[in-house]
Amino acid sequence: MRLSRYFLPVLKENPAEAQIVSHRYMLRAGMIKQQAAGIYSWLPLGYRVLRRIEQIVHEEQARAGHIPLLMPTLQPADLWRESGRYDDYGQEMLRIKDRHERDMLYGPTNEEMITDIFRSHVGSYKDLPLTLYHIQWKFRDEMRPRFGVMRGREFLMKDGYNFDLDKDAALHAYNRHMVSYLRTYERMGLTAIPMRAASGPIGGDNTHEFLVLASTGESEVFYDAAVTELKLGDREVDFDNRDEVAGICQEFTTLYARTDETHDAALFDQIPEDRRKVGRGIEVGQIFYFGTKYSEAMGATVVTPEGTKVPVEMGSHGIGVSRLLGAIIEASHDDKGIIWPEGVTPFPVGIVNLKQGDASTDLACEGLYKALAAKGLEALYDDREERAGAKFATMDLIGLPWRITVGPRGLANGVVELTSRRTGESEEMSAEAAVDRIVQVYAGHR
């Protein structure tokens, strides 16, 4: 993308309404614009990151064998009357009447609707196991929306639902989600720690939240420092192998890590003192096993191999897709701006032309731009007639992890400069070598 043709409305001033760094940088980098309290437009740069995050979620769901579909944003109230949650949900549910005065709502979650889909089409153990998920906009009418996309009213969520014949199979689905989420967050450059949680309005006993450590987090967290060292990495996982998947879950949930809701001071005190940590965390996902809570209420049954009808075992599993942009920025920034992890960056690399209009630098930049494109990497090429300082400031603010700087002096020596946003370190090399390096960096990411 050539910046002269892009829409990247960066702000020089800090917006007064933004209280936390992610909100501030998302506004300043021209990623979002507020349209109403807790309701945002995703401007082109923000939209690109949102799509990257969605893509990673889809890929990791596919790896775990989960099937995507898409449920609508609006739901009939009657479904929620069946489960009994229509009255329980309170003012956070946005209730709507259509022109025929029928009661509708903007879905805050989809347990009822997915159970309705299941009961309409599935009736036999032969069609199990089944896990369906979607990535769709939700609405929760928060009393005081704040912190930008971190606590918005209209927000994008991945929510998945497993259907299984018995509790063991459903717990395997629970574990499968935990493992797939671990890799999902790692690919986004995050350390997201699964912590035992309280269940809230979804119901169910087995539930873990995934928390990203950040001083602006909404939850107080207590953990063993060793838990932050755990990595799933690239290991091959057979998601059909219950023992293997359960083993990984055990590896990631044995060390103490809890939110204030489930904190146990006695257990916490058993951690060696130098590893005993108290901090704050941002919730970026949650998994639940809740058994037959919805299937019983809504009559979603399956016939067992023995010929009896039983309510199907279920769980639900969510990732806060739009909120993740905020969480990633909270976890990865400095005083100049955002530092995107390679997995989610809106553009893999920026090209800064130090002397726009100079025939040789223009030619070199175009060559770089096309060589990267030929490798499937779309650079953001700052081809504006601007001072170098302004170009660097924009690149630092929007946080592309790599920058290639092209100027007449370097070109005279046959080199360009490759700079890491994270370390700030620069290295001179030929344009070809810079392209090769970028290709290599992203080989594992796209």
Next chain:
Amino acid sequence: MRLSRYFLPVLKENPAEAQIVSHRYMLRAGMIKQQAAGIYSWLPLGYRVLRRIEQIVHEEQARAGHIPLLMPTLQPADLWRESGRYDDYGQEMLRIKDRHERDMLYGPTNEEMITDIFRSHVGSYKDLPLTLYHIQWKFRDEMRPRFGVMRGREFLMKDGYNFDLDKDAALHAYNRHMVSYLRTYERMGLTAIPMRAASGPIGGDNTHEFLVLASTGESEVFYDAAVTELKLGDREVDFDNRDEVAGICQEFTTLYARTDETHDAALFDQIPEDRRKVGRGIEVGQIFYFGTKYSEAMGATVVTPEGTKVPVEMGSHGIGVSRLLGAIIEASHDDKGIIWPEGVTPFPVGIVNLKQGDASTDLACEGLYKALAAKGLEALYDDREERAGAKFATMDLIGLPWRITVGPRGLANGVVELTSRRTGESEEMSAEAAVDRIVQVYAGHR
């Protein structure tokens, strides 16, 4: 995808509520499920086609230089009070009050919001031309939703908005959209004819609708048969070249083609009689030039090179993404089911195992499945223990354009069978040759 692990709830019976073939087949092929009047869940197969269509739209918008973003589904009423459309829009607008009794609405279109984004961030001719678009769910509270996704209430639309300094530039944007839409529809296997239209509530004089000929279409259309022979094909288009783009538009709009709204009997009668056609059409898109209607009302101005402030010139351009699934099926089916064009098919090819459980056919099918996957083509492999007839009927119903049939008799001769859904013709060949053929067919499509 292995069918034994997929969620494809096909129906044997024709659903009573479906009046037109696309609605019937989408229900029978397990593509959609109605959740309320005019509100659908997109089951996995339907969701895949929806994503394919979105992908083509994005690619063609990128080719034309248009920039994607994403606006929210809910909008504050105040924006619509500024343009004067809040009161005009009538009962089709879904009006909502949030917990603080603020007036909101579920966006039926986005002229107001995009104008608000523009005026907040752009003030100079230097940032023009600019075209922004999004693909987002809309809601129109139709009195009588019907025909499945063809006239739903919650529907997915691509809507784009151009911002230009003067009328000539805005008309170039209009033409650019026409040309990019021509290729968009062609890639979906459709002949969509641009027809002069009436403007309706968007406003503006220059407007064309794109209509797909189908006997179930909602509009009566009058056209010169020669117009259906026009093809844009693979020609390279320089979207910055005004004359070139205008020339293509002229090529596609000179022959007579109008809806009943703009029909001119005197002009129509000048067409040679054997080419004079009256039929019905499904609207799948519309483009508008409306000048300064919204920019004046909402104060979206730019400073010209001469230093004066003028309201920005605009137009808006829509593609009915979810409705396209219905339109494509109306245009491409037979009495056995859907016939997907290669560009939008949910899976490029189906594999039918005639003897599931037989070691050699299972092995051959797995080999085919993996060989196709290695080429980036995800087959739908029917690995269920079902009769051959049932497997064929499912494949015919869901309409994958190609099927590879693997049976013990063929394998004994070293061959599988490759069948075209469109022609019904089959050919025997080695498994390798079948893979090569499929790769070749899709080379231009993905």
